Amino acid sequence: MTPPPKLTLSEWADENRVLSAESSAERGRWRTSRAEFQRGIMDAITDPKAHTVVVRKPAQVGWTEIINNVVGYFVDRDPASILIMQPTVKMAETWSKKRLTPMLRDTPCLRGKIKDAKSRDSDNTILEKGFPGGYMAIVGANTPNDLASRPIRVVLADEVDKYPASAGDFGDPLALASSRQATFWNRKTLVGSTPGDMRLSTVERKFQEGDQRHYHVPCPHCGHRQVLRWEQVVWDKDETGHKPETAHYACEAPDCGTLWSDAERWRAIAKGEWIATKPFKGTASFAVSGFMSPWLTLEGIVSKFLAAKDFPHALRQWVNEVKGEAWEERGEAADADALASRLEAYDGDTLPDWVRLVTAGADTQDDRLEVTYTAWGDGEEAWVIRHDVLPGNTAELAVWDDLDRALRDSVFTIEGGRKLKVRAACIDSGGHRGAMVLSFARARASRKIYATKGVGNDHRGSKPIWGKALLKTKNAGDRLWAVGVDTGKDDLAARLRIVPGEGPTPKAVHFPATGLSADYFEQLTAEQAVMQVNQDGRKVRRWKLKQGQERNEALDCFILSHAAMLSLPVRLVKAPRRTGVPVEDATAEHEEVAVEAAEEQATPVAQPKLRRRRAKWKGYS
Structure with missing residues (x-):
């Protein structure tokens, strides 16, 4: 007891x-x-x-x-x-x-x-x-x-x-x-x-x-008691890059500043309170x-x-x-005037040498098509080349012929003379012209022109910017591809906070001094992130038009152009440009690297096709 x-x-x-x-x-x-x-x-x-x-x-x-x-x-x-x-x-x-x-x-x-x-x-x-x-x-x-x-x-x-x-x-x-x-x-x-x-x-x-x-x-050297913070973690960096193996924790005491090893940090934690x-x-x-x-x-x-x-x-x-901290977004909706002050002196004929490919994104309205052309470099650095408006009734074929010619015939020049054409394009099928978009994309599938549908995030998580096929009709050959619009806008909001430098700046977005409309930046920043409760009672984060804003075509076109880039086998983040490669051979070499990477992960059925494609690019280079 x-x-x-x-x-x-x-x-x-x-x-x-x-x-x-x-x-x-x-x-x-x-x-x-x-x-x-x-x-x-x-x-x-x-x-x-x-x-x-x-x-x-x-x-x-x-x-x-x-x-x-x-x-x-x-x-x-x-x-x-x-x-x-x-x-x-x-x-x-x-x-x-x-x-x-x-x-x-x-x-x-x-x-x-x-x-x-x-x-x-x-x-x-x-x-x-x-x-x-x-x-x-x-x-x-x-x-x-x-x-x-x-x-x-x-x-x-x-x-x-x-x-x-x-x-x-x-x-x-x-x-x-x-x-x-x-x-x-x-x-x-x-x-x-x-x-x-x-x-x-x-x-x-x-x-x-x-x-x-x-x-x-307590600091193992001076005894000063402190909360462990990320700001006190230091490591070396030289011309070859960061060296995480040199990471140490620096005591925050002004008269100490001693660097702790992992063993010292763990011993200090054992004495904490x-x-x-x-x-x-x-x-x-x-x-x-x-x-x-x-x-x-x-x-x-x-x-x-x-x-x-x-x-x-x-x-x-x-x-x-x-x-172990909550994520807090800062400046989710970029300032249009601040972006307009960052215009640079380039156009479609004077793109920088480290540009690797060009994609396009098109938005469909009842009385016009709008299309943004974007150049991409290593680290997914982006250069908006121009934003075009093609007027015309999108229920008729004439304006679609204009878009076809624009995507087919537009040629962009890199410093040094290398020429680039549109490698892939995504066209939004929302609104009243879904059938026209599907028909247009079906006839141009070999040119990597895709019909897309925007999908938002939900309680299960974020949707990829370039997603899976939503529609697959065996006989007609239609494909409707999902584009994670909320994820794309989150990504763009973070990109716009990066101020481009003089050299390559990963994830930065550049804007030209010509080729953009007067309200382009108003459209690009027309939305802001808000929290909503969906039908299941779950809170989800969505992007919605700001009060008083009506147009966001520039924003949608950039997201679609980004999705088109992600649809390609070239991975700009993982395949940095090699030094010593002639300018005229750079595109062929990068395509070969991408194809080799894809072949390693491909199914046995797809491997012969990939091997033929690699041989083709080897012949060009």
């Missing part, structure tokens, strides 16, 4: 928990000292003064194992009704099978307390677990009936930024689950997630509601960064940053999953 000794969650884990081979790279006895920052988070769960614990975290910091420790503690030491929430039912089943079951099997104090899901016991299934003194329900945040059907004392909410905005018609899933705890004086809620967009992030909002604890570590920056009112909130992880090196962190920094979506993922 002697009550068990009181243990904090970290003490219980150190004494009892065993990591399983299926779910951990470091199997065996759990050691909180392996990642010392986890101690404060876990002990806040068993702190009687805290009813809610919020963790804003990156990837690879042992978060799932913390959830497992919480489950094991309550099953073993403090039986209660427990609700584990995952974003979807499928993710809930995966956690139950791949994480929970191995822990129950390999941790001695838990073994046998919950029957195997395969046993003939209705109290124990994949998503329902009964144990002496309590039970466990594992649910998806998209299943309102599971969230509202039972009293719950302990709620564990995982990856809340991936939850739908509403569980059916019942409202916020997290609020719905929390309402089940109202009758428990000793309720506990654990909320954690890798953050997403700043304006939508649930974990960011919950973190701000708490006491906002940050982890302070959590310090709250706001008053405590029952919610303990923690900000975890990837720089605190013993499984990440500074070289790896810097390498990931260098690979992502020029690509908005990759950089956003790096900020979320390495820094």
